[in-house]
Amino acid sequence: MGLKDRRLREKEQRRQQILDAARAMVLQYGVTAVSIQQIAKKAELSVGTIYLYFENKEEIFATLQEDVLDLLYEKISTAIKSIDDPREKIRQTAYAYNIFSIKYKQYFDIINYFLAPTEIIFPPNLKEKIDTHGNKILSLIVQAIEEGAKAGYFDTTNAKKCAVVLWGTIHGLLQFRKLKNTILKNDDFDEIYNYSVECFIKGLSKKTIAVR
Amino acid sequence: MGLKDRRLREKEQRRQQILDAARAMVLQYGVTAVSIQQIAKKAELSVGTIYLYFENKEEIFATLQEDVLDLLYEKISTAIKSIDDPREKIRQTAYAYNIFSIKYKQYFDIINYFLAPTEIIFPPNLKEKIDTHGNKILSLIVQAIEEGAKAGYFDTTNAKKCAVVLWGTIHGLLQFRKLKNTILKNDDFDEIYNYSVECFIKGLSKKTIAVR
Amino acid sequence: MGLKDRRLREKEQRRQQILDAARAMVLQYGVTAVSIQQIAKKAELSVGTIYLYFENKEEIFATLQEDVLDLLYEKISTAIKSIDDPREKIRQTAYAYNIFSIKYKQYFDIINYFLAPTEIIFPPNLKEKIDTHGNKILSLIVQAIEEGAKAGYFDTTNAKKCAVVLWGTIHGLLQFRKLKNTILKNDDFDEIYNYSVECFIKGLSKKTIAVR
């Protein structure tokens, strides 16, 4: 029994070892530039061993994405931990996401890696996993919105819908940062970004602000 | 007189021939999967000939993107041509974008191709061109917002900023359609999408809606 | 008749135009890096036209070599024009060759281009031409040696043989300059070079220096 446990533990360790290497390489060179050979070298394992723990390259990146989402979750989570005002929570969420997209640029690309290109077929178990990790982030936003609704700031009956909208909005805009040298060359990106968040908050707010 | 002209015309035709082939391949297999060889075969030209008309693969896709942006422009433009209400214009813009992202799924991916992955360095002339084509679309939205501001619906002094926000929002959300089987499996994507547009419009509207 | 003449003259001009371009490109980029397309562009002619005047790439370089040999001839010729002492003539010949190999490095490579690699089959007419141009250089050395023999400095009955030896010696050594960073990294190349010339002169000199 102890043996079995150790085996299992070691197996998990190897997996992490590989993921650590993959993560490091991706952070350094970007998603597209990383090969299995490079990962193997970095992990100080043989190429064959990689395939013992992962079906293929795709699976590594998919698993990596869980990590990325977890990191993002943590960043957002930390950012809003001690904040009370739901509107401020949303602002800080967006801010943390912004910082994340700059500081962990290559991780941000991992998210895009699975978002952008032609349909990647996930094996069902991965689909579920990513689901879970993504939902955790979503739930942070959902919570903030629900609090806002309860506190009477927001006018919504479907917090999740709103949360997805926020996420889509800020993620989409953050991709547009790439346009800062072309279409947006005369604009302050961060100002636009912040504006979008305010716009979202305002759109969420109760319409009727009584004016006598 | 005729000779030089014809030469020029034929040259332009070849260029189109290549772009047609590239577009067809991209539509069928997606951006990442297409190679120069495949394009050459499809265009019934030799590989060398491709390089006679385009510096490299990147340039083909970049040129393709101009086409894509033009198509998108046309779709949106047509959709809002005969509409007067600025708010309805925005709704129809978003709707047209949504349809575009479904019907021309692979074209939508071409836009993402240049948005998502690791920095692609454009030669300056291409940068300018894409700039122009992207701005044309943006200006459609800008115009609608400005009309709305003039008509007293919207409360904004920077229409471009708002237009970028809208574009980022709907583009970002449309990418999330990919999540419809995972995170969004219990939600109606189109409903969320429409909601986000309404949210944007509301966020843009004058706050003070007199009551009583 | 005048027409025929002009035609002929123009034809020769075109040839020179091509050779000028080829020479310029070779000087700038080196023998191996130059393509017909580049030459055509530089000469402001079409690729097809090049092939109207030269059978193939090889022929261009071969013809170019004549030029190179002529240039070398001129350099040596000028260097020794006003010198009387045959031994000094040889020294200056070697010195001019040395300078030539540095200043016109790429031209020096043209000579090697036909010297080094596997047998290049010259068309007979080119063979003769190069023969002539090479012989002109050789004859400069021959003359100096013969003068030296006549003046009683040198002890030889076959000046041409000696001239070839000198040429081979200094040409061979000049190629060794490439080794200055490896095998010769601790040696002063020019000193070795000069020494070889002195050695040659000494070897040529009358053995019997009477010593009582």
Added chain:
Amino acid sequence: MGLKDRRLREKEQRRQQILDAARAMVLQYGVTAVSIQQIAKKAELSVGTIYLYFENKEEIFATLQEDVLDLLYEKISTAIKSIDDPREKIRQTAYAYNIFSIKYKQYFDIINYFLAPTEIIFPPNLKEKIDTHGNKILSLIVQAIEEGAKAGYFDTTNAKKCAVVLWGTIHGLLQFRKLKNTILKNDDFDEIYNYSVECFIKGLSKKTIAVR
């Protein structure tokens, strides 16, 4: 114990297999005409495998050159092994070099491959290696000259300088064999060659040869 050893041995064997193929191809077609694909085919290996053992084409040829220099070393070494007279040693060195340049014509071209064309940048470790192999040959000549100096035949204080001169001389002249159908068509090349050696020896000898 055996396993690791065998692996290593096999790996070395593969390397040799590749070098053998490369050498064979070079011998048959010359340095410039050989491609990686051809080498792979000859070696009955896949192209990818070649790149498993050598960084690039250059490295193969560089390694090959070490072999060539070793072979040349061996030929010279054998030729002078049992000779005492330093002057005869030099003669036999030159003779062996001459034979080598005829019998292993393509090998001789490998040496030229790295001598003649536009600067090839060696990775430092190869530079050192070739350095070593070249120096071994040089040292053979150096030794002969030093012996000659000690025996009172030669008048020199810098044997290495003289050795380089000899090497450059005979190597340069051997390249000129290519001219035997043009410039040297009326001359006996070998006679010239031998003369150059005698000239070198004489140039090296003490001037004062007592007469009467």
Added chain:
DNA sequence: CATGAATGAGATTTCATTCAT
């Protein structure tokens, strides 16, 4: 004569994946 578009083989290099040990 002149053009220059077109060819298509060929060059180098990379890389996901397999499989015998």
Added chain:
DNA sequence: GATGAATGAAATCTCATTCAT
């Protein structure tokens, strides 16, 4: 379980040469 050598297709790009106009 682990290894890592081997594969070989594929990718991008170049270039000498031809030929219809």
